[in-house]
Amino acid sequence: MKILIVEDEADLQDVIRQSLEIEQYVVESAGDYTSALDKIIGFEYDCILLDIMLPGGNGLELLSELKALGKSDNVIIISAKDSLDDKLAGLNLGADDYLTKPFHIAELTARVKSVLRRKSFLGNNTMILGNLKLDIDERTLTVNGDSLALNRKEFDILTYMLVNKNRLVTRTALAEHVWGDHMEDADDYEFIYSQIKNLRKKLKDQGADVEVQAVYGIGYKLIQL
Amino acid sequence: MSLLNYTLKYLAFALFGIINVWAVIFYVNMLDEVYDSLDDGLDNFKMLIIEKASQDSTILFRNEFAEGNYEIREVAESYAKKIKDVHKDTLMYMPYENDLEPVRLLTTAFKKNDRYYELKIISSMVEEDDLIEDLFYALIWLYIALIGSILIINNFLLRKVWKPFYSMLEQLKDFRLGVNNPVGSVKTEVKEFKVLNDSLISLTRHTTDTFNSQKQFIENASHEIQTPIAISINRLELLAEKGALTEPDMETVGRVIQTLERLTRLNKSLLLLSKIENRQFEQGELVSLNMIIKELVLEFRDFADYKEVQMNVEESGELSYYMQKDLAVVLLSNLLRNAIIHNKEGGTVKIAVDRHFFNITNTGSAQPLDGERIFKRFEKSSSDKNNTGLGLAIVKAITDMYAVTITYHYDGAHTMTVSFKT
Structure with a gap:
């Protein structure tokens, strides 16, 4: 490219x-x-x-x-x-x-x-990483072929993290992307953490071989295990 | 008081004085002329009578006025010698008027065939009081006619001659910095108006230019600042990504990024504030505030949940207002964000929407805020480091722009009321 x-x-x-x-x-x-x-x-x-x-x-x-x-x-x-x-x-x-x-x-x-x-890939909007398969248009996620239900915010976070796989995503970038511009100014974006926690738990329970890691003091990173 | 009435007031006083003085002089002069002419007539008459007396001696015995206007009496020589020609005013009974009327009387003496005669000739006189009355009415009419014609002429003149002036006045009245064009040129033949017009054109143009360059400067400065901030943030992000840093170093980098992000927000807020205050937003549309509130409450939900704050919306009416949608969103999101941030655990945010207003009430500190100071720029409680201190200043600027009123009051909970004139 x-x-x-x-x-x-x-x-x-x-x-x-x-x-x-x-x-x-x-x-x-x-x-x-x-x-x-x-x-x-x-x-x-x-x-x-x-x-x-x-x-x-x-x-x-x-x-x-x-x-x-x-x-x-x-x-x-x-x-x-x-x-x-x-x-x-x-x-x-x-x-x-x-x-x-x-x-x-x-x-x-x-x-x-x-x-x-x-x-x-006109029309083919899927992203695959490890045993994860994410369809952006249908907004569905399968892990190992089994579908995993995510709420809107969790899905948006995961999509963003997948696009930026192995890269550092700052909390602000994530907040602005997922929650929109109105959230700027909103304290320390600590509230993102609870969504991340839920997402991590769901992925782990389903046996996904990716993990959302915290980058101390800055943000998060999605890596393949 | 309009220009017309103003000039008329002074003209009316001045004319009144001038006409009065003129009336007195005119009266005296006219009376003098009348006497002069009467006396001349009497003198002429005297000569005619004396001449006639030399041909017809019968008239020498007319010793009563009766139907004529002279009388002749024979007098002693010594008496006659003393008589000089005297004109004087006297009163005489007139049967027609059934009253004593003023007459002009000439007393003289002449000698005929060695005999002396006294001759009295009268002539009917102007009635002074009638004259004064006539003059008075004539002057009143003149005064009214003068004032009336001045009124009409002035009115006409004002429309005609002062037209360029009023045209400039209208343009100046409508002139708003940054909204419309400077005063344009006005066609006029009058020198003073030309000078005024030129001055106005250059003044408004200069002001507009200054305003524009100022505006441009603030905008450009804000934009120019964005790029170095962008570079700094991105470089730090790349540095953190390399993974070569220790945890404390990472934390420091994270802090610096946060500070830079705050700078970005501050810069954006300043830009927004200057844009609002400079009226740089396009005309709006009819915006449903109920809709925006519902959307924003949804967006803020996660944040409110994290803060353990309950949000309730009570709609008792549909509130729509003609405004820029982006600004409506900024207005509401700033108020909502504040209500969530300055709250306590387990607190509430109540949003009440009615047809003409909305209230945002939140629990929080037990201290009422200063309702004047909170809307000022950079007015903030020292505890919140992430607050730019511009949120409510922006809210105030938006409400001012749309002639909407915002008030704060405290009765155990903090309430912001925004009232719309719909």
């Missing part, structure tokens, strides 16, 4: 690249409008992470160029602007998703994977 990062901030570019390389993606980057346009014209990418404010031009114009070239690369806009207008404009121009800075690495990974999944 080849991913292009279009971001003028070298530091952020570097962080995103490091994070995506852990997931075994081939990552290229462009720091301004012209070099981004060159790369878009010359190569095919599975996913493009696109910043809107770029030296030399607007990221949204790149989207139009992409469309004009007849390319169907997946695009995720990453912008500091949390404005509805920009979001709508971007999505109308054919972007697949919109991510507001600052974001958590886990969230970025999840968005990229979701976009790639939609492209690669």
